[in-house]
Amino acid sequence: MPRPLEPVSPALRVALGVSFFVLFIAGWAWLTFGGHVARIFLADPLSMLRDGWRLIVEDNFLVDILITIWRVAGGFALAAVVAVPVGIMMGAWKPVEAFLEPFISFARYLPASAFIPLLILWAGTEELEKLLVIFLGSVFQIVLMVAVSVGNTRRDLVEAAYTLGSSSGGIVRRVIIPANAPDIAEILRLVLGWAWTYVIVAELIGASSGIGYMIINSQSRLATGQIIFGIIIIGLIGMVSDFLFKMLNRRLFAWRLA
Template sequence: MPRPLEPISPVLRIGLGISFFVLFVAAWAWLTFGGHVARIFLADPLTMLADGWRLIVEDNFLLDIAITIWRVFGGFVLASVIAVPLGIMMGAWKPVEAFFEPFVSFARYLPASAFIPLLILWAGIGEVEKLLVIFIGSFFQIVLMVAVAVGNTRRDLVEAAYTLGSTSTGIVRRVIIPANAPDIAETLRLVLGWAWTYVIVAELIGSSSGIGYMIINSQSRLATGQIIFGIIVIGLIGLVSDFLFKMLNRALFAWRLA
């Protein structure tokens, strides 16, 4: 056994990650092809691939994928643009934190799905409602996580800046934000993953397009192959977006890794 926290080589990391998926698919194939689970409840891998190909070729599923991606990133970017500055202000200035923190802490425990009936009444069943679900689900999490990160800024950096004659605004702009930029970027990466759960919930109700809409339609027809394919597509898109986010963070904050 390796020592706790001891790093491993990139090749070993990739190999271990791939091996889990191989074992997972093997177990799935054993359950379905071996007759241990009825295929009406769990489609086998080959049926899933065939159903997925049919969705893409015949049902224009690529458009549904594009619509879902647009909803996720649209709502997430809107939440980030407002939440990050507010989180920075809450972390940097204690009166701002005292004013907003009780409500933000209260609101972040409210499930975004609970707002869907109200949002449908207020905004209808169009794109605005889907974006607002993702906005509500992401906004309060980002605000609080950014505020905590900023609030933990090293005090010696702040005191050094004051000693050198910096103003309060200058400290926020030149010390606090640069020092916490990697943590803020990591917060956004994590919350982006949560945004995917919110969009699927939003698309399950009052929607006529998107991956969630396809999944709920497939459920009514007991098309488990299509359901599984939709779930796998969501996971793959999330995995790719997470990988790209990590690459961007490494490129922007390479000094943090040094």
């Protein structure tokens, strides 16, 4: 039995992670090939791969994947550009926090999907509507999480900067932002995963392209293999983006890991 919080070697971490996927696929194959679940409800792994290959070769599914990635990247980048500065201001200046926090706390509980009918009325069914769904689903979460992180900045660093003659603006630029940059980057990495749920919801309603559009079309035809393939593609893209985000954070903030 490993001890709590004891780290594992990189090789063991990879082996354990791969073993879970192997067991998962084995259980899936046992359920479907063994006849325990009807294939109309759950396609077997081989059928899923055949349906996925057909989507890519015959239905130009790669274009749908690229469109969805663009929507996630665009909406999330817009949310980050707005939310990070607002979150820093809320965490650094208590009057700003007192002014904005009640509204942010209220707005972050509003599901982005509830705004889709209004956004379709305001922006139509084109790309702007999809970007706004992702923006609304991400921006309030980022603001509050960044504000909490900045608000927990070590007081001794701030007091030391005041002692050395820094102004309030200088403390924010030279102490608060550098001290919290790794945590802010981690917050963005986590919220990026949520953005994927919002884009799929946006594509399920009033869309003519994207992974979500393919999934809802496949549902109407009971093509469970295509549905599962679309879900797996979302997971793979998310896993790759998460890995790239972690790698970038390690390079940018290597001093934090030392």
